[in-house]
Amino acid sequence: MEQSTQPFTQAIEQSSLPLLSNSDQPLPPIASSSTLAADPSQTAAPPVPAAPETSQAESQPAVVLSGFAAAQSLAAAKPNPVPYIEPPPYVAPALTSTAATGPSTGVAALSHPKQFLTNEEREKMTPDQLRETSKSRGVPVAELLSEDEVQKFDTATLRRMGLGRTPSGYCFSSRMTLHKQLDSASKDDPHPEQPTRITGIFNRLSLAGLTDRMERIAVREVVRDEVMLVHSEGHWDRVRATGYQTVDYLASCSEYFDRLSLYVNPETSRCARLSCGGVIEMCRAVAEGQIRNGFAIVRPPGHHAEPEDAMGFCFFNNVAVAAKWLRTIYDGQQEGASGQKVKKMDKILILDWDVHHGNGTQKAFWDDPNVLYISIHRHGDGFYPGGNYGAAEMVGEGAGVGFSVNVPFTETGMGDADYIYAFQQVIMPIAYEFAPDIVLVSAGYDAAEGDKLGQFKVSPEGFAHMTHMLSVLANGKLVLALEGGYNVDSIVKSAHACVEVLVGDEPRHLQLGPASASATTAVQEVIKIQAKHWKCMGFAMEPAEELKSAGKVVPVAEMLKAHRVYELYHEYELFNVEISKPELEEAYKDQLLCSPNIYDAETLLIFMHDIGSIKSSHTAATMDVDLERTLLLDTSREVLDWAMKDNKWGVIDVNFLAHLPSIKGQVPDRARDVKLEKEFATFIWDHIARLSSAQNIVLFASGAGCSAMMEIVSKRPDTRERVRACISVLGLEAPPELDAASGMRSWYKERSLVMLPSTHVLHDDARKAGKHQKKYGNVYRATAEDEGRPIHLLRASLPRIRQFVDERLPAPRMMEVDESAAGPAPPKGDGDVEMKSGDIVV
Numbered sequence: 116m117e118q119s120t121q122p123f124t125q126a127i128e129q130s131s132l133p134l135l136s137n138s139d140q141p142l143p144p145i146a147s148s149s150t151l152a153a154d155p156s157q158t159a160a161p162p163v164p165a166a167p168e169t170s171q172a173e174s175q176p177a178v179v180l181s182g183f184a185a186a187q188s189l190a191a192a193k194p195n196p197v198p199y200i201e202p203p204p205y206v207a208p209a210l211t212s213t214a215a216t217g218p219s220t221g222v223a224a225l226s227h228p229k230q231f232l233t234n235e236e237r238e239k240m241t242p243d244q245l246r247e248t249s250k251s252r253g254v255p256v257a258e259l260l261s262e263d264e265v266q267k268f269d270t271a272t273l274r275r276m277g278l279g280r281t282p283s284g285y286c287f288s289s290r291m292t293l294h295k296q297l298d299s300a301s302k303d304d305p306h307p308e309q310p311t312r313i314t315g316i317f318n319r320l321s322l323a324g325l326t327d328r329m330e331r332i333a334v335r336e337v338v339r340d341e342v343m344l345v346h347s348e349g350h351w352d353r354v355r356a357t358g359y360q361t362v363d364y365l366a367s368c369s370e371y372f373d374r375l376s377l378y379v380n381p382e383t384s385r386c387a388r389l390s391c392g393g394v395i396e397m398c399r400a401v402a403e404g405q406i407r408n409g410f411a412i413v414r415p416p417g418h419h420a421e422p423e424d425a426m427g428f429c430f431f432n433n434v435a436v437a438a439k440w441l442r443t444i445y446d447g448q449q450e451g452a453s454g455q456k457v458k459k460m461d462k463i464l465i466l467d468w469d470v471h472h473g474n475g476t477q478k479a480f481w482d483d484p485n486v487l488y489i490s491i492h493r494h495g496d497g498f499y500p501g502g503n504y505g506a507a508e509m510v511g512e513g514a515g516v517g518f519s520v521n522v523p524f525t526e527t528g529m530g531d532a533d534y535i536y537a538f539q540q541v542i543m544p545i546a547y548e549f550a551p552d553i554v555l556v557s558a559g560y561d562a563a564e565g566d567k568l569g570q571f572k573v574s575p576e577g578f579a580h581m582t583h584m585l586s587v588l589a590n591g592k593l594v595l596a597l598e599g600g601y602n603v604d605s606i607v608k609s610a611h612a613c614v615e616v617l618v619g620d621e622p623r624h625l626q627l628g629p630a631s632a633s634a635t636t637a638v639q640e641v642i643k644i645q646a647k648h649w650k651c652m653g654f655a656m657e658p659a660e661e662l663k664s665a666g667k668v669v670p671v672a673e674m675l676k677a678h679r680v681y682e683l684y685h686e687y688e689l690f691n692v693e694i695s696k697p698e699l700e701e702a703y704k705d706q707l708l709c710s711p712n713i714y715d716a717e718t719l720l721i722f723m724h725d726i727g728s729i730k731s732s733h734t735a736a737t738m739d740v741d742l743e744r745t746l747l748l749d750t751s752r753e754v755l756d757w758a759m760k761d762n763k764w765g766v767i768d769v770n771f772l773a774h775l776p777s778i779k780g781q782v783p784d785r786a787r788d789v790k791l792e793k794e795f796a797t798f799i800w801d802h803i804a805r806l807s808s809a810q811n812i813v814l815f816a817s818g819a820g821c822s823a824m825m826e827i828v829s830k831r832p833d834t835r836e837r838v839r840a841c842i843s844v845l846g847l848e849a850p851p852e853l854d855a856a857s858g859m860r861s862w863y864k865e866r867s868l869v870m871l872p873s874t875h876v877l878h879d880d881a882r883k884a885g886k887h888q889k890k891y892g893n894v895y896r897a898t899a900e901d902e903g904r905p906i907h908l909l910r911a912s913l914p915r916i917r918q919f920v921d922e923r924l925p926a927p928r929m930m931e932v933d934e935s936a937a938g939p940a941p942p943k944g945d946g947d948v949e950m951k952s953g954d955i956v957v
């Protein structure tokens with residue numbers, strides 16, 4: 116990601132204009148908001164004399180100040196000359212207008228507490244006097260005013276009186292549209308980061324009447340010292356220098372800018388300053404209570420800009436600069452919009468839902484425990500910005516460990532259910548535990564449906580619900596700042612839905628299906644990684660070394676193997692077979708079981724399968740397995756019943772425990788496991804199946820056994836002679852492919868049945884069915900009975916499998932069940948096989 120900054124430097128050196136000293140920018144003192152954040156509403160309110168002490172009021176006969184005269188007398192600090200008026204006793208408002216007195220049947224007539232003030236008195240009062248009166252009487256201002264009277268005041272005045280909601284705000288300036296491609300470049304290949312992105316959003320919000328309901332916050336240019344909270348001085352100078360170059364010169368640098376995924380025109384520098392300054396102003400307005408939340412309609416975006424580098428359409432990191440600014444500027448002493456103290460911004464949450472990882476933002480706060488950076492993005496396969504910065508393992512460094520949280524999705528097509536799942540499982544729990552003082556959102560909309568760059572499909576409703584969830588944090592202090600998003604229609608709709616939530620409209624209806632397998636896997640991985648840093652993520656399992664010091668460690672896999680050996684011997688008389696090859700014996704000890712009739716049964720089943728599925732529940736506090744609710748779902752029994760109880764076939768039962776060597780402390784290595792599984796499969800063929808006199812052999816594989824079965828078919832051509840059927844039952848993974856060079860494809864197509872769940876991706880494109888048959892064999896879509904869950908697939912497909920096998924076995928012999936074949940039989944063949952204390956060795 117390191118790139119030469121030569122042309123920027125050249126730009127400064129070759130500039131015929133003197134490089135402006137940054138001192139021409141009046142810099143605000145960083146420690147005070149007063150110069151940067153002059154708010155007219157702060158000075159508009161006249162000083163209000165303090166209300167009388169309650170204790171004083173209590174010690175005297177009950178005197179209630181009334182109306183304008185009361186306020187006047189207070190201001191003059193004279194004893195109260197107003198005659199005492201007895202307030203009427205409280206009577207609950209009548210539900211029908213018949214109880215109302217006077218001619219009015221409206222609400223005002225029913226709201227008796229307003230009778231504290233006469234109409235005349237109310238009309239004469241200033242807003243500040245009204246507020247004081249409400250304080251001194253312990254009655255809300257709203258109770259002193261009728262609906263009509265409320266309408267007379269503007270929002271700021273209402274807020275000063277403690278009425279009305281703090282509105283939402285937005286910032287926008289059409290000056291930010293001046294950053295655009297040079298004419299020469301835009302004709303051939305229009306750049307996706309186009310000016311209409313912000314005009315589109317602004318126009319939509321205006322047409323929908325939303326901007327009328329929001330306060331417009333003025334955009335200003337960021338100044339050098341603010342930018343330098345994140346970026347270097349050199350970076351500031353380089354960006355600024357582009358503003359003094361001619362179009363021709365910038366055009367000559369376009370190749371360099373292209374490499375950084377940038378384009379630059381003479382207005383770029385100013386637009387970058389406005390964009391960054393706009394986000395700061397939104398943050399200021401929210402922090403100071405001028406607005407509750409807001410949306411910054413700004414460009415160019417910022418989250419890729421690193422301290423030293425502009426890149427990925429970004430020049431200054433708007434959100435990062437604003438976050439550092441908030442951290443720096445408020446010391447808890449400044450006054451906010453309604454005279455209250457502005458909270459010190461100790462903890463800031465930056466949530467980045469742009470489809471790209473915000474490498475620049477993460478870098479700016481990599482070792483900072485005060486700014487929590489959470490990014491949910493597409494990752495891998497060289498997706499921008501590339502590298503490994505967006506991986507789940509990237510959690511920060513030093514004091515900042517755990518304060519970078521990455522939720523990387525590795526597949527395209529992620530949608531609402533996937534995002535909401537990540538929010539519910541990871542983002543919101545961590546955000547609550549962090550308890551931020553303000554939330555900034557790097558609100559890119561390139562994960563939106565219709566964005567060709569992102570290839571995700573989050574709907575406007577999805578974005579609205581995410582906004583809604585975030586709006587409960589930090590007392591509602593929330594700033595959304597536009598980042599990416601390149602389908603103008605999509606970003607306009609998405610921004611609209613988010614702003615509806617910001618102004619307080621109810622979030623739109625959203626109905627979710629389950630999150631995808633890929634997203635749930637990604638999110639669960641994040642939970643495992645972040646469990647070390649966040650209590651809400653549960654406990655991470657201690658390393659095996661630590662556990663060993665506390666007692667004997669027994670892998671559950673070993674217990675399961677022992678259980679299977681015991682159970683299958685007692686129920687089916689399957690014998691545990693010792694394997695003569697040491698490395699296979701080490702890996703598959705107790706996992707090869709055979710029926711006594713394997714050498715002389717008419718039909719032999721080689722059944723290669725997983726251990727089954729363990730369904731477990733955990734004790735939340737310790738992550739211990741809750742044994743009472745932990746079950747092994749062993750689907751192999753149905754197959755064994757069919758083969759042995761219904762048909763008296765010989766059975767070779769091979770149990771492939773996935774990642775077996777990893778339980779011995781090695782790093783899981785699926786490629787190594789698969790290699791061993793294949794070797795084991797051919798070993799079984801060579802040392803048992805070939806020696807059997809069975810005329811019919813059925814290969815049956817599920818899960819991990821499928822690639823092993825394919826190895827037998829591809830590498831042992833003598834399977835053609837006796838193998839009648841090859842059954843595979845798979846989950847959502849791709850089925851193993853038969854090697855074209857084996858010359859077995861047409862043979863395999865006739866005899867194979869590849870059962871895939873009804874939701875398997877191979878079913879999606881019916882036009883490719885022929886192609887799939889060649890590669891994978893006879894692919895069959897399971898019925899909806901499996902409900903898309905591979906775990907139920909074997910049981911759901913067994914009737915179809917049985918029919919398929921029956922059709923391929925020689926019919927007459929199917930009926931000849933020779934009872935005498937049952938029971939242990941002396942092994943045939945050479946010295947490879949011998950009986951040993953009840954066990955067979957192969």
Ligand SMILES: [Zn+2]
Nearest residue numbers: 469471559599
């Ligand atoms: Zn993006």
